[in-house]
Each structure stands twice: as structure tokens, then as C-alpha cells.
Amino acid sequence: MPNNSTATTPASTPAAESQRNAALPGAALVGENFLAAPIDGASAHPRNFVGRVMSVWYRHVRVYSRTLISNALPPFLEPLIFLVGIGMGLGQFVGTMDGQPYIQYLAAGLLITAAMFTATFECSFGTYIRLEFDKVYDGMLGAPITANNLLLGEIVWAATKGFVFTLAVLIVAMTAGILSPGWILFAPVIGFFTGAMFATLGLLMNAFVKNINQFNFLFSGLISPMFFFAGVVFPIENLPRAAQPIAIILPLTHPVRLTRALAGAGWSPELWWSILYIAVVTAAMGTAALKLLNKKLVD
Amino acid sequence: MNTDIIEVNHLFKTYRDTRAVDDMSFRIEGPGCFAFLGPNGAGKTTTMKVLYGKAKPDRHDSTQLSVFGYDPRSSELNIKALAGVAPQDDNLDQELNVLQNLQIYSRFYGLGTSQAAARIDYLLEFMELAERRTARVRELSGGMKRRLIIARALLGNPRLLILDEPTTGLDPQVRQLIWDKLRSLIKTGVTILLTTHYMEEAYQIADTIVIMDKGKKVLEGAPRRLLRDNIEAYVLELNRPERKDELLGMLQSNGHPEIRVEDSGERVLYYAGNISHLEDLGSHLAPDEFLVRPSNLEDLFLRITGRRLNDAQ
Ligand SMILES: Nc1ncnc2c1ncn2[C@@H]1O[C@H](COP(=O)(O)OP(=O)(O)OP(=O)(O)O)[C@@H](O)[C@H]1O
Ligand SMILES: [Mg+2]
Numbered sequence: 001m002p003n004n005s006t007a008t009t010p011a012s013t014p015a016a017e018s019q020r021n022a023a024l025p026g027a028a029l030v031g032e033n034f035l036a037a038p039i040d041g042a043s044a045h046p047r048n049f050v051g052r053v054m055s056v057w058y059r060h061v062r063v064y065s066r067t068l069i070s071n072a073l074p075p076f077l078e079p080l081i082f083l084v085g086i087g088m089g090l091g092q093f094v095g096t097m098d099g100q101p102y103i104q105y106l107a108a109g110l111l112i113t114a115a116m117f118t119a120t121f122e123c124s125f126g127t128y129i130r131l132e133f134d135k136v137y138d139g140m141l142g143a144p145i146t147a148n149n150l151l152l153g154e155i156v157w158a159a160t161k162g163f164v165f166t167l168a169v170l171i172v173a174m175t176a177g178i179l180s181p182g183w184i185l186f187a188p189v190i191g192f193f194t195g196a197m198f199a200t201l202g203l204l205m206n207a208f209v210k211n212i213n214q215f216n217f218l219f220s221g222l223i224s225p226m227f228f229f230a231g232v233v234f235p236i237e238n239l240p241r242a243a244q245p246i247a248i249i250l251p252l253t254h255p256v257r258l259t260r261a262l263a264g265a266g267w268s269p270e271l272w273w274s275i276l277y278i279a280v281v282t283a284a285m286g287t288a289a290l291k292l293l294n295k296k297l298v299d
Numbered sequence: 300m301n302t303d304i305i306e307v308n309h310l311f312k313t314y315r316d317t318r319a320v321d322d323m324s325f326r327i328e329g330p331g332c333f334a335f336l337g338p339n340g341a342g343k344t345t346t347m348k349v350l351y352g353k354a355k356p357d358r359h360d361s362t363q364l365s366v367f368g369y370d371p372r373s374s375e376l377n378i379k380a381l382a383g384v385a386p387q388d389d390n391l392d393q394e395l396n397v398l399q400n401l402q403i404y405s406r407f408y409g410l411g412t413s414q415a416a417a418r419i420d421y422l423l424e425f426m427e428l429a430e431r432r433t434a435r436v437r438e439l440s441g442g443m444k445r446r447l448i449i450a451r452a453l454l455g456n457p458r459l460l461i462l463d464e465p466t467t468g469l470d471p472q473v474r475q476l477i478w479d480k481l482r483s484l485i486k487t488g489v490t491i492l493l494t495t496h497y498m499e500e501a502y503q504i505a506d507t508i509v510i511m512d513k514g515k516k517v518l519e520g521a522p523r524r525l526l527r528d529n530i531e532a533y534v535l536e537l538n539r540p541e542r543k544d545e546l547l548g549m550l551q552s553n554g555h556p557e558i559r560v561e562d563s564g565e566r567v568l569y570y571a572g573n574i575s576h577l578e579d580l581g582s583h584l585a586p587d588e589f590l591v592r593p594s595n596l597e598d599l600f601l602r603i604t605g606r607r608l609n610d611a612q
Contacts, residue, residue, distance in 0.1 A: 046376035047409040055406035062403055066394050135390040141353055142384030142452070142461075143407035144376050299314070299345070299354035 056153025109232030115162030119195035123202030162195020207292035321514035334505035383452030442473035498596035
């Protein structure tokens with residue numbers, strides 16, 4: 001039995017070595033010569049941790065980009081339609097919000113809701129389909145990655161989508177002259193961490209749902225209300241006093257606050273709380289999700 | 300330290316209230332083909348899953364597991380770096396084509412782009428899928444999908460290939476093709492561990508078979524030797540059970556103690572080491588009422604468990 005130190009230097013066990021050597025003479029005997037096929041002994045080592053997580057990420061990039069248009073267009077268009085419909089239409093009556101044109105106020109918030117929606121979808125419905133319907137995880141776990149590597153890959157992938165969707169909305173908003181370049185160019189970074197946070201939420205829900213329809217509770221019960229009560233459409237200060245503490249607990253509130261700072265509100269020390277909130281909530285939900293979903297991935 | 304490829308001692312696995320694997324022990328010493336044979340629900344898949352860390356065995360003090368010297372409970376990565384796995388269910392990416400399915404997996408094994416391209420070319424050629432390289436998975440036949448899954452399991456150039464029912468549901472030609480491929484892999488020193496419902500498959504390619512039933516190992520050995528040692532060489536199948544009493548009377552009066560009768564209700568089987576005894580018996584029957592043939596693993600399984608191999612639990 002290997003102890004821990006031999007376990008981290010793979011393929012050095014006697015059994016593995018003798019197999020490797022024993023295989024070579026046999027290979028020379030057959031015309032097929034399987035071992036002569038190009039490979040640099042890659043089979044001897046599992047990849048390092050980052051490599052394993054990113055190989056899962058790479059899988060998602062490849063699969064997703066196969067059907068880019070149908071996958072990416074609707075979630076990209078939605079915030080734009082909202083921006084035009086509400087921002088321009090209703091905006092005429094609202095005038096200014098928090099001292100800025102309403103459409104500008106709204107646009108800064110929509111940068112982040114785009115990330116929230118895409119990441120939550122990816123790691124709720126998307127993960128469930130991969131897990132229960134397509135069974136792709138069963139195949140992937142036959143390759144040298146662990147269940148935790150796989151789940152972290154899901155989170156990094158959803159975070160990447162958060163980055164990209166925030167960036168996409170940002171580009172449109174800047175092209176249309178609604179937002180002007182400046183600190184706001186860093187918003188996709190917030191989109192990334194927003195994506196990661198909502199990915200862990202989606203994964204955590206996967207540990208509890210009994211069928212795919214139950215994700216509708218997540219969306220109508222939490223995600224959609226957050227769209228209205230987390231400072232995207234109007235400031236949470238305008239909520240009834242009693243409702244304000246609830247708004248502060250909502251996960252969406254904090255990346256939106258950070259984005260408003262970038263959009264011109266400027267830095268203030270209480271934003272450290274928002275950064276801390278995102279870090280702690282992501283870590284806590286992520287840890288719980290990994291622990292619970294491991295039981296679904298490993299019998 | 301030992302040089303066995305796989306050593307399993309006292310493996311138990313329980314799902315809620317189902318004992319899927321019940322005190323399994325086996326060893327695989329050298330290159331070759333090792334087959335698990337057994338009816339539905341025997342625990343074949345579960346045993347495979349434990350070996351590559353997909354299922355956690357029950358905690359049990361006597362359990363010992365070793366694959367290439369690594370314990371799958373703590374070192375699944377090291378094992379999977381040396382072993383290729385083709386699971387029982389089809390879990391290819393339906394949206395992708397043949398090539399892309401392999402490209403995705405090449406990253407798990409740490410192959411760079413050009414390395415992967417060369418390796419994939421080779422494997423597509425080897426599994427005779429080269430012409431279908433740009434076909435979507437859903438355009439493939441069942442046999443092609445199976446071959447693609449095997450090719451995928453070979454990406455990391457494994458020393459051990461774990462195949463869960465590689466030929467179930469395939470037509471005889473494709474099955475033959477897959478057996479040929481597996482044989483040529485074995486010649487290069489790859490060890491193959493497979494599960495099957497087909498006794499013919501086990502007989503054709505396995506050096507050693509383990510017959511499982513209800514989570515337990517009921518027999519283990521080389522297929523020909525198992526048959527030789529455990530069951531009479533020939534069998535007469537009686538197609539008309541209503542004639543069994545008549546035959547029984549005949550057996551008793553003629554004094555044929557070397558004929559053993561196995562009566563499973565709708566079918567009656569008469570076993571004997573000497574074919575002439577059975578031909579004797581057959582001479583009392585019309586030609587379409589019986590069949591005399593060599594006995595096989597199915598007969599052996601029936602003898603040991605009292606059930607047919609394809610019976611579900
Ligand atoms: N994930 C699971 N949860 C609960 N029970 C399970 C699970 N997987 C297997 N079982 C049960 O464990 C037993 C053994 O199943 P297993 O899949 O190992 O059998 P098998 O020999 O591979 O059968 P088959 O030939 O049908 O593939 C069965 O009774 C099955 O119902
Ligand atoms: Mg099975």
C-alpha cells in the first residue's frame with residue numbers, strides 16, 4: 001500500500017512500473033504496435049489541481065460554443081430589451097435616480113443581473129441536466145479528475161460566463177453612450193465573482209431538488225424578486241424601512257453596490273462589507289455544495 | 300508490496316437496504332482479460348465503480364483494495380491516470396461530433412493539442428471510426444458509440460481498461476470486431492477487466508472469469524477449466540417437458556446413474572460426461588423434441604445458482 005508521499009508521485013509503485021515494462025516487449029511483437037502511438041507517457045501522471053479544474057472548464061467552453069447563438073443570444077438580449085423598454089420608456093417619467101439619468105442607473109445594475117442570471121441557470125438547470133439526464137458526469141469521472149475538481153470546474157465556468165455577459169452588456173451600454181468608460185471597465189471582474197457566487201447557489205440547490213421543476217422555486221422565489229429589491233431598478237433606500245435589512249441580506253445587493261461605486265458613486269469604506277459578503281457567502285455555499293453534491297456524484 | 304494489478308479483499312457495498320456487493324475478493328495478477336459474468340443486479344457495475352473511485356465501499360476493517368498498488372479510497376487520481384474506463388451507460392456528448400468528444404477528454408489526460416490530435420487519429424483508425432470523425436454522436440449507430448466510448452477510454456494510454464458491458468445490445472459482427480480489438484490490446488500488455496451477460500463473450504476473450512450472483516462471487520477460474528471441473532461435458536435439452544416423466548422412468552429402468560437431471564419447469568436438461576449416454580436417451584425421442592450440445596457457462600451458472608444467467612434479481 002502506498003503511503004501519502006508515494007501517492008503524490010504517481011506511477012512509481014512497483015506494480016505500475018512492472019506493468020509498463022512488461023508491456024513493451026509485447027508491443028513490439030504485434031503489428032498493431034499500440035504503445036508506439038504518439039503519447040508522451042501522459043498516462044503516468046494525473047494533471048495538477050489547476051489543470052484538472054480547467055480541463056472541466058475547457059469541456060464546457062467547447063460544448064457551449066457549439067451552440068453559441070441559441071445559448072447566448074437570449075440571455076444577452078434580455079437585459080438589453082429591459083434597458084430599452086424600461087430605461088428609455090419609463091425613464092422619461094422617472095427623470096433622475098440617485099442623481100443620474102435613470103437609464104444610466106439601470107444599466108449599471110443590469111451589468112450584474114446578466115451575470116447572475118447566466119450563472120444561476122448554468123449551475124441549476126444546466127448542472128441538473130448534465131447530472132441526471134445526460135449523465136455526462138459519469139463519463140467524466142472515469143477520467144483522472146475528482147468530483148470536487150468537476151464541481152469547481154462548474155463554478156469557474158459559470159463565473160467566466162458572468163464575466164463575459166457583464167462585458168457584453170457593458171460594451172452595448174457604452175456603445176449606446178449610456179455608460180462612459182472609466183472605472184466601470186472593471187465591472188466584468190465583479191461579473192466574474194457574481195457568477196461564482198450564484199453558481200454555488202445553483203449547485204447547492206442541486207443537492208436538494210427532487211426534480212428539475214423545483215428550480216422554478218429558486219427563480220420565482222429568490223432570483224426574480226432580487227431583480228427588483230436589490231438596488232438594480234431603484235435604490236434599496238426607497239424600500240420601506242422594515243424591508244431594508246432584508247435587501248441587505250440579498251446576495252445580489254452587494255455586487256450591485258460595488259458596480260455602482262465603479263459607475264461613479266466612488267469608493268466608500270462600507271464597500272468592504274460587500275466584498276466580505278461575497279467572499280464569505282461564496283465560500284460557505286461552495287463548501288456546502290461540494291460536500292453535498294459529492295454524495296450524488298460518488299455512489 | 301505486491302505486483303498484482305488488482306487485489307480486492309472483503310469488499311462490501313450497500314445502497315440503502317440493498318447489498319450490492321457482499322464480501323467480494325479477487326486478484327488480477329498479470330496482463331490478460333478478466334471477465335465478470337452475472338445476471339442483472341449481480342453487483343458487477345458496483346464492483347467496477349469501487350475500483351476507480353466512483354463508488355465508496357462500506358467501511359469495513361477487513362476490506363483491502365489495491366489497484367496498481369494504490370487504494371481507490373484515497374488515490375483515485377493515480378488509478379485513473381493508469382486506467383481507462385468505459386461506463387455501462389452511453390454518456391457521450393450528443394451535441395458534439397466524434398472528434399470533439401475525444402478532444403474534450405484529451406484535456407483530462409493532460410494531452411496538448413498536437414499530442415491529442417495524433418493520439419485521436421490513431422485511436423479513430425484503431426477503432427475503425429476514422430470515416431465518421433465529423434459525424435455527430437446522435438448520428439452514430441449503437442456499435443459506433445460503443446467503439447467511441449472505448450476509444451475515449453484509451454486516450455490516456457491506459458495499462459488497465461475497465462469496460463462495463465462493452466458489447467451489450469450489439470449485433471454479432473460488431474461484437475466480433477470489438478473482441479478483435481480487445482484481443483490486440485491484450486497482446487500489447489493491456490489488462491482488460493470487463494463485465495458481460497454473455498457467456499460466449501467471457502468464453503471467447505477472457506483468461507479468467509468471475510461468476511457473480513447477488514453480490515457474491517460464486518466461481519472463479521479459466522473458462523475451459525471451470526467447465527471441465529464443474530460440469531458434465533454434454534447436455535440434452537428437452538423441448539417437450541411433458542415427456543419428462545416418461546424419460547425419467549426410462550433412466551431409472553436402464554440404470555443411467557451418470558446422467559444428471561436439471562428441471563427448471565419449462566425446460567428440462569440432462570447432463571452427462573459421455574455423449575453416447577445422451578444419444579441413447581435421444582433415440583427414444585423424435586428429432587425435433589431435443590437437442591444435444593456441449594455444455595456451457597450458462598449451464599454451469601444454472602447448476603451453481605439454480606437460476607438462468609439472464610434472470611434479473
Ligand atoms: N446508485 C444506486 N443506488 C441504489 N441502488 C443501487 C445503485 N446502483 C446499484 N444499485 C443496486 O445494487 C445492486 C447491484 O447493481 P449493479 O449495477 O452493480 O449490478 P450489475 O451486475 O451491474 O447489473 P446489470 O447487469 O444490470 O448492469 C442492484 O440491486 C441495484 O439495484
Ligand atoms: Mg451493470
